[in-house]
Amino acid sequence: MMRTSDLVGSAARALRSNPLRSALTALGVIIGVASVVAMVALGSGAQAQVERSIASLGSNLLIVVPGAARGGGGVRGAAGGWDSLTLDDAAAIAAQVEGVLVVAPSQRSRAQVIANGANWNPQIEGVTPAYLTARDWEIAQGRFFDESEERQARRVVVLGATVANELFPNIDPIGETVRINGGSYEIIGVLESKGQSGFGMDQDDIVLAPFTTVKRRISGRNRRADTVSQISVKTVSEEYLTRVEEDVTNLLRQRHRTREGEDDFTVQNLSSITEAAAQTTQVFTYLLGGISAVSLLVGGIGIMNIMLVSVTERTREIGLRKALGARQADILHQFGLEAVALSVAGGIIGLVLGVLGAWLMTSLFNLPLVVAPQNAIMAIAFSGLVGVLFGAYPAWRAAKLDPIEALRRE
């Protein structure tokens, strides 16, 4: 029986004796593994980014908007148009649907905001204090308005991070005033930054004001005072999402006297949007990884090719080794190990290059770098498998050589 250390030593010696050939043979696997690792890391980064940004909208969240959904996401104005949702609807949801944590009606508007000699055109959102809870939003500086300020339609605003930076780049905005539609409003707080939403919108380009304030003073007095542009419904936990979605839909149908298919409102479930988006990027990741795996396969074929050449070149050596007492298994192991060593070395180098490449690309595209350890282990294991698969046939040919024929070969 041959010692393992001798087996490894003889494989290493054979590979070292022709370093250029060994390097070029391993290059196929290096490129294959590097591209698989880089592509999967890039895809996972994109996936993490999408999940993170969609999660930033708020968790366990249903959003009810006026108008009927058409197909997947398009909204069509239906009977009742954009004024179909009211504060009473919000109150009814809060009172009658089980599993609801908070209900936050809001009125969206857009207006010029002037302060500090600069102006900005953010989204103005009239909200109730429940809005922060519904959207998992925190105050970074100052405070939020309370129920009584909301009821009294006080002239207070809380700025999104983008608005605060644009209008007050160097000074603390708390206590300063901004002018909106000619009226002046006191800044009582600044929101924590949320970044871009999954749909590419800057969520921090916003000014939050009391719902009543926006209704009465900003969004235009010609509209009804009790309509809302959105109702955010946060459930107590994820399990309630589907049931609450159904209950809210049924309740609003009852209140609006509509039937399925004629709804004048739409209930959006953010978790299902998150899932769909994550699934899309995951499919994308698999696709990229799959395409790269083809190059790994090509690398494996390169190994097989060179190993076959090597067996032919070393026919005499194989014959001699057999004459000196090498068993078929010894020859099989020797050549098999050479192939596996080539591909595993290629796999390790490819992994390093792949992570490096992924790091470069993710920093270029401003994505999080996600390299799961199991992916790294998979890459190495997979390259080892490639070595075994593509090294097996040449090694088997070597082991089966007839020593008499082999020794006669020039």
Add this chain to the structure above:
Amino acid sequence: MSAPLIEATNLVKLYKMGEETVHALDGVSFTIPHGGYCAIVGPSGSGKSTLMNILGGLDTPTQGRIVIEGADIGALDDEGLAQFRNRTIGFVFQSFNLLPRLTALENVELPMIYAGTSPKERREQAETLLARVGLGERMSHKPTQLSGGQQQRVAIARALAGKPALLLADEPTGALDTHTGQEILALFSQLNREGATVVLVTHDHEVAAATQRTIEMRDGRIVADHASGRSAA
């Protein structure tokens, strides 16, 4: 008297060459005792190479029985043959067959690697053997740095590694000039005097004359078996 080292009884080896069946060996019987020094002589096609391959455990007979050092060659499987070649036989080839990547020392160690001998013991044995064939000063040379005669000495040292019962040499002087060839034959004689059983396979009667006994072959049969020096041809 103890059993002979080699006992061959009625060996037949058939090869199919297309439609034709060739009798490479056609009923060969002989014995060689321990410590013998014997030449198998014959022209090409006489069956001497086939006989050598069977003696070396590289091939098995179609019929007949050959027992070497208690091992029935025809009954061994691939693994058994490999072990037999490793432990019982020491091969010496016409073209030396040294591995060019390895040093003289490493070449001599090669059969001991397949025996599973420890690296330390291997090294010691290889050094002793190289010194014994007169190459104590050139252990770390690669084959290309050695002359033909020196390369064949390395090959003989390699054949001796693992203390085989039988030294089997195939035209060991065929690639050497006459003088160097004489030196190699002298080395075989010396090894034989020291106790080794040696079988030379050659077509050269002058080479055969250096041994004690000549077995002459023709057309797969033994046509003469006599003390060396007296040619029957």
